[in-house]
Amino acid sequence: xxxxxxxxxxxxxxxxxxxxxxxxxxxxxxxxxxxxxxxxxxxxxxxxxxxx
Amino acid sequence: xxxxxxxxxxxxxxxxxxxxxxxxxxxxxxxxxxxxxxxxxxxxxxxxxxxxxxxxxxxxxxxxxxxxxxxxxxxxxxxxxxxxxxxxxxxxxxxxxxxxxxxxxxxxxxxxxxxxxxxxxxxxxxxxxxxxxxxxxxxxxxxxxxxxxxxxxxxxxxxxxxxxxxxxxxxxxxxxxxxxxxxxxxxxxxxxxxxxxxxxxxxxxxxxxxxxxxxxxxxxxxxxxxxxxxxxxxxxxxxxxxxxxxxxxxxxxxxxxxxxxxxxxxxxxxxxxxxxxxxxxxxxxxxxxxxxxxxxxxxxxxxxxxxxxxxxxxxxxxxxxxxxxxxxxxxxxxxxxxxxxxxxxxxxxxxxxxxxxxxxxxxxxxxxxxxxxxxxxxxxxxxxxxxxxxxxxxxxxxxxxxxxxxxxxxxxxxxxxxxxxxxxxxxxxxxxxxxxxxxxxxxxxxxxxxxxxxxxxxxxxxxxxxxxxxxxxxxxxxxxxxxxxxxxxxxxxxxxxxxxxxxxxxxxxxxxxxxxxxxxxxxxxxxxxxxxxxxxxxxxxxxxxxxxxxxxxxxxxxxxxxxxxxxxxxxxxxxxxxxxxxxxxxxxxxxxxxxxxxxxxxxxxxxxxxxxxxxxxxxxxxxxxxxxxxxxxxxxxxxxxxxxxxxxxxxxxxxxx
Numbered sequence: 001x002x003x004x005x006x007x008x009x010x011x012x013x014x015x016x017x018x019x020x021x022x023x024x025x026x027x028x029x030x031x032x033x034x035x036x037x038x039x040x041x042x043x044x045x046x047x048x049x050x051x052x
Numbered sequence: 053x054x055x056x057x058x059x060x061x062x063x064x065x066x067x068x069x070x071x072x073x074x075x076x077x078x079x080x081x082x083x084x085x086x087x088x089x090x091x092x093x094x095x096x097x098x099x100x101x102x103x104x105x106x107x108x109x110x111x112x113x114x115x116x117x118x119x120x121x122x123x124x125x126x127x128x129x130x131x132x133x134x135x136x137x138x139x140x141x142x143x144x145x146x147x148x149x150x151x152x153x154x155x156x157x158x159x160x161x162x163x164x165x166x167x168x169x170x171x172x173x174x175x176x177x178x179x180x181x182x183x184x185x186x187x188x189x190x191x192x193x194x195x196x197x198x199x200x201x202x203x204x205x206x207x208x209x210x211x212x213x214x215x216x217x218x219x220x221x222x223x224x225x226x227x228x229x230x231x232x233x234x235x236x237x238x239x240x241x242x243x244x245x246x247x248x249x250x251x252x253x254x255x256x257x258x259x260x261x262x263x264x265x266x267x268x269x270x271x272x273x274x275x276x277x278x279x280x281x282x283x284x285x286x287x288x289x290x291x292x293x294x295x296x297x298x299x300x301x302x303x304x305x306x307x308x309x310x311x312x313x314x315x316x317x318x319x320x321x322x323x324x325x326x327x328x329x330x331x332x333x334x335x336x337x338x339x340x341x342x343x344x345x346x347x348x349x350x351x352x353x354x355x356x357x358x359x360x361x362x363x364x365x366x367x368x369x370x371x372x373x374x375x376x377x378x379x380x381x382x383x384x385x386x387x388x389x390x391x392x393x394x395x396x397x398x399x400x401x402x403x404x405x406x407x408x409x410x411x412x413x414x415x416x417x418x419x420x421x422x423x424x425x426x427x428x429x430x431x432x433x434x435x436x437x438x439x440x441x442x443x444x445x446x447x448x449x450x451x452x453x454x455x456x457x458x459x460x461x462x463x464x465x466x467x468x469x470x471x472x473x474x475x476x477x478x479x480x481x482x483x484x485x486x487x488x489x490x491x492x493x494x495x496x497x498x499x500x501x502x503x504x505x506x507x508x509x510x511x512x513x514x515x516x517x518x519x520x521x522x523x524x525x526x527x528x529x530x531x532x533x534x535x536x537x538x539x540x541x542x543x544x545x546x547x548x549x550x551x552x553x554x555x556x557x558x559x560x561x562x563x564x565x566x567x568x569x570x571x572x573x574x575x576x577x578x579x580x581x582x583x584x585x586x587x588x589x590x591x592x593x594x595x596x597x598x599x600x601x602x603x604x605x606x607x608x609x610x611x612x613x614x615x616x617x618x619x620x621x622x623x624x625x626x627x628x629x630x631x632x633x634x635x636x637x638x639x640x641x642x643x644x645x646x647x648x649x650x651x652x653x654x655x656x657x658x659x660x661x662x663x664x665x666x667x668x669x670x671x672x673x674x675x676x677x678x679x680x681x682x683x684x685x686x687x688x689x690x691x692x693x694x695x696x697x698x699x700x701x702x703x704x705x706x707x708x709x
């Protein structure tokens with residue numbers, strides 16, 4: 001998977017590295033600001049209230 | 053003999069042979085000369101014909117160069133090349149391109165390429181000439197740091213590949229069959245020219261230092277000087293290249309020149325052995341002997357010619373015409389006949405280049421030969437290496453396993469990232485929201501200034517879900533433990549800070565002031581709630597008042613509370629088991645999430661009790677155990693003290709540690 005991605009990155013090595021970093025940053029941002037906030041309430045980690 | 057065959061290619065070669073066909077064998081050159089003339093003459097005719105046809109191809113180099121005098125020569129060479137640049141090109145190519153056979157052209161082209169390089173500089177482009185058959189191929193590859201020029205003629209053709217690097221340039225000329233190969237490689241500080249004639253082939257390798265080109269092969273190395281040239285030429289290079297390199301009029305040149313080989317002078321002094329004189333061996337001998345003799349006489353003129361050639365005046369124009377004439381003379385009486393016409397070229401600017409000492413040092417003919425060969429092989433090897441066979445493709449199973457493994461690793465990383473998000477990132481996000489809520493609350497409080505003296509004033513709350521209405525402090529958790537309490541206990545509200553259960557009592561009022569807060573992440577206001585001990589203060593600040601709640605005795609302390617040392621602690625002055633309806637209400641308990649009765653007005657009391665009988669309680673709820681929501685940690689506190697707010701007044705309970 002990663003090898004496939006790497007092979008499909010255009011440009012010389014430095015550019016590829018940069019692109020890879022951008023990709024990683026994008027994925028992390030997506031997880032942090034979209035996926036995790038969405039999933040977190042559904043996970044049994046931090047419910048602090050009692051039934052009322 | 054061998055020459056004869058080459059002639060075609062070489063018509064050029066023919067001439068070259070005279071020159072010396074043998075690049076390396078510098079010595080042999082002498083022989084060639086004589087032959088060269090003959091050949092030249094012979095070649096020239098045939099060669100020309102072919103070359104002329106061929107020449108067109110070469111143009112690439114020639115074109116650019118053409119502009120320059122040298123270029124012209126080169127062009128001639130290039131055009132001629134195929135034939136065999138080796139011999140003829142030099143002569144014909146440079147001076148009388150037309151005259152010379154293909155070789156002349158090729159060699160000239162190669163040489164020209166070298167020269168150009170030299171002039172161009174480290175960063176200059178590389179021209180490659182690769183003649184095929186009678187044609188020539190030019191391949192230029194430029195690397196940042198190295199330039200190389202290789203000429204590899206095939207069959208009767210010749211190939212020249214110049215590669216220039218920032219710091220080194222190599223030019224190799226490798227003539228095949230009747231063709232010649234010239235390889236010149238220049239290192240930063242040295243240049244070499246090697247000529248390796250095989251059978252009819254001759255290879256010239258020139259390596260030049262950054263700033264100067266050298267002619268490695270003894271034969272090739274010809275002193276630039278015209279006069280000196282001849283002698284060297286004879287010996288070392290029969291090949292036109294050498295001659296050219298030397299910039300001298302080679303014997304061959306003479307012969308050739310006579311034949312109309314203007315080239316002898318012209319071509320590139322620098323260029324490595326453009327001509328791989330094809331028939332070096334045979335030709336060489338012939339050429340050499342005759343050439344030498346000729347050289348001397350001719351030399352001067354040649355020298356001038358060469359200089360001219362270098363000068364860049366391509367004008368070998370005469371050559372063509374001269375060549376033919378020269379050719380005959382050469383054959384018959386080679387050198388002398390030289391048609392000076394070639395000299396055509398005005399003195400060349402180029403010559404200067406050659407000047408690397410290193411080159412000179414390296415120039416040993418023998419070394420050149422060896423190096424040449426080595427290099428040659430190395431090149432082949434290198435090429436093969438470049439062509440590394442692709443690794444065998446992985447099987448489907450292997451790909452699958454690898455992909456699954458990568459996905460699992462990715463999943464693990466995502467989960468780790470989630471933990472980081474949950475524990476740290478949400479803290480950052482919540483901190484921002486908490487600050488916003490606190491500022492909003494401060495603004496509200498400051499806007500609605502309350503008269504501190506108005507003791508009768510009823511606490512006023514604007515309870516809007518999501519907005520803070522009070523601040524809470526737990527002094528034992530540190531002086532910086534401060535949170536604004538918002539209304540509501542949804543996830544959205546709790547992101548901001550501790551949330552007040554809607555519909556439960558307000559601070560200071562009888563009943564149960566219940567607040568929920570996160571224990572992990574999102575500011576984790578209740579992270580250490582389990583560390584809270586009985587009688588510890590929980591201070592709540594509203595717009596108008598301070599309320600000090602103290603934690604009730606824990607379940608284990610209730611029984612003997614009166615006798616416990618704690619009971620005598622000033623902090624616990626107003627704390628004691630409540631008893632009665634509150635007999636199940638203790639300082640700390642752990643319950644199930646479904647046990648909502650802990651936040652009732654009277655915890656765990658299902659009945660109804662008049663507000664007058666209710667105690668002012670505060671209840672804190674959070675998850676338990678940490679990182680889990682299986683249970684709830686509950687802390688009950690009782691109102692112990694209240695103060696009206698006053699400027700500069702701070703409850704002493706806030707200073708408890």
